[in-house]
Amino acid sequence: MNKSEAKTTHTLLKRIGAHFGKLENIGNLGGRREDGFDRPAWSHEETRAIKYIQGMAEKAGMVSSWDGVGNLFLTTPGHGNEIVQVGSHMDTVPAGGNYDGAAGIVCGLEAIIPLKPMWERLSRKLQLVIWRGEESASFNAVCKGSEAAFGLCHPDILLRTNHGVSLSEAITAQGFDPSFIAEKKPTLTPEQTEKIAAYLELHIEQAKRLQTDGVPIGVVSSIRGTVRLRIEVTGEANHSGGTPMGIRYRKDANLAMAYMQVAMHEACSYALEKGLDLVQTVGLLNDDEEFNKNHTRIFSNSLTKVSPYGYFAVDIRSNNNAFLAEYVKNTKKIIQEKAERFNVRVKITEILRLAPIEKLDPAVQHSIEASCRDLKIPFIEMPSGAIHDAAVVASQKKKNGNPIPVGMIFIPCRDGISHNPAEYASPEDLARGAQVLSNVLYRLAR
Template sequence: MTDVALAHGRLAGLDEIVDVGRDAGRGGWSRHVWDAAETELRTWFVERAERLGLDVETDRNGNLWAWWGAPGPDAVVVGSHLDSVPGGGEMDGPLGVVSALDAVALLQAQGVRPTRPFAVVVFAEEEGSRFGIACLGSRLLTGSVSPDRVRALRDADGVTFAEAAAAHGTDPRHVGADPDRLARIGVFVELHVEQGRALADLDGPLAVASGILAHGRWRIDFTGQGNHAGATRMTDRRDPMVAAARGILAVRDAVRGDDRATIGRIEAVPGGTNVIPSRVTTWLDARSDLDDDTRDLVARITASATEAAAAEGCDARVTEESWSGRVVFDPALRDRLAAGLGGVPALPTGAGHDAGVLAGHVPTAMLFVRNPSGVSHAPEEHAELADCVEGVVALTTVLRGLL
């Protein structure tokens, strides 16, 4: 354990960035692509990587690559992301980045030098919290999302992706599929804090990922008649807020078996306390084991939203914003990693990751570090120091076998 840099009972890298993006209002951390906090984390990553002798570059989609040696084909790539959901946990993303850099430091201390190209990557906008599409950097890299659509995306302040990219040195004219860079990747490994409590229940510090549930995001717009809150009788209203409330309850009732469906965001227009809104928009996150099961779940929710709106004299429209089909990680690579780490378990996850996007293009694997609380996307997300160190050592072992 002493070979891993520690500070104040934590990984030293995490200690260096612990105050970046603290959110006094929500609790936890808020770090969104190209905002002040995430930009500070990018600067930290460049400085930390350069201290290790790595050469850092930014690709056409705003992803950061730190190369140990010259870039080239059949590269081993490890990494994660630095952004967060609003008021999220400190380890979702950064633990994987810090652990990757710590693994490089350990390998260097052990005298290891790569025999094939190697890079640590930081993907942009993994959470989708600013522009609404999760894993945006890896989706752009792989060509799984339209550049024109991405350039036009707007954040809550009306800033387009194109404007934000240009302001931070990424030319929006060139965002999109990067086949030459993608072709360089021979294997990708992402370490991540577990977003659930399977390892806590198994009483083990580490696991490999077997797959990711099918999941997506949908916008549900309820439209009615804006009006005066005091001058409009209840019987005369076409109130989309009431329709949205009925629709939200119907989301819960549409779930079957191991489905998961969540309304995590709601927005009323125009948003005045004494105004009946003209439109209420909710955002749905839906997940299930199989693609068809997830689509069936959304179809039930769509039917319920339409019925709820009609009951209030309103309309409902459901629009898909992102979709990720079920992912099965490379079985041979998964089994190789599990065996090399002493037979750690293979676990599915309901959380999306950049590794899931890359899995359709290159051999990909994930390592999970135990989260004793089982809580993620919230300030209570946690991993014990000993387990974090186990993760760094495990990642180092994996890299020695791949390099």
């Protein structure tokens, strides 16, 4: 081992302990339950965890500023008008893990602090951004904090509730102002957005490709877009014993839904055979608790009835925008055809449509790869299947008409498990991620 490698290893080992401690502490800030971690959007637990990081950043000499909805920006002192951001979120899904989001913040902090001797000499400032409420589990909307920063949130989401509290009330309770969302007014001024030279985000992979391939770093090339549909099918209740088989006699909602799903799966397989990027999941079938509160027809089903009503929700993702739009159109057609075949009525509601980021910034991606080579850390290029705040930032254009340059780094998580209390990233993988991040920040800010 040469001198520089010995130094690298030393730094790595030193950081392993630091990361582990910080994540443990975040997990113990009141959000821990028997069955996992719980830091919903705009909850006291989320605020407490954000303030914990704020305390450490300020102690290191960074300057903090909250925006109108409660996103926190922690900036290094120094010169230069522009900033290089590294961001992530602190909220979790109910009974979730402690690494989805929080790992990105801890690694971001650990990437910025070791550069302290250089802060004043860099030509750009460094900024750690802690976004509010990224998970759609609370208030049924994704990336709420980052979207609010750029004025992208739909005002309707303020009325959505989590445990009986509206988003508007939750934001107010944490001391912030929901009128930014109500009026679609960005919390960041156009000047502030213009100053963002680049945005980086480190995240656990939430799949097991890195672990399977034995590679410690994923350099994200694209972020899949999403379309979510709710399909409600109305048939007719009839006696299961007395009603003969066949559509002349039966309008069977359950049977129609089964055929719809098989046909959708076949369409998906066909697209995959053609080499297109696509994932498709029916995650809800008659069992959306929130939806069932207002749609009690679902409870009229019974074992001895031809099914009068049912619904399912499908989540469709691709990193190819034109294909995704075409595919969703075709999916709706398939559903209609099956409804006609089984003599039932169908209502298709689009719950969400988010365009993919087909290509993250090539220059930032190149910097991440150069940093990995520098540190002799193996990497692979890969798409992100999940949505991240990075996608919201990458959708924002600067005055020159180009999007804000965005890059993402994935680190492995054990067995690909995420949104689960068993979620885990090793201190070694966290440390390696922070090292790469630190190296990239330096490249982009020097």
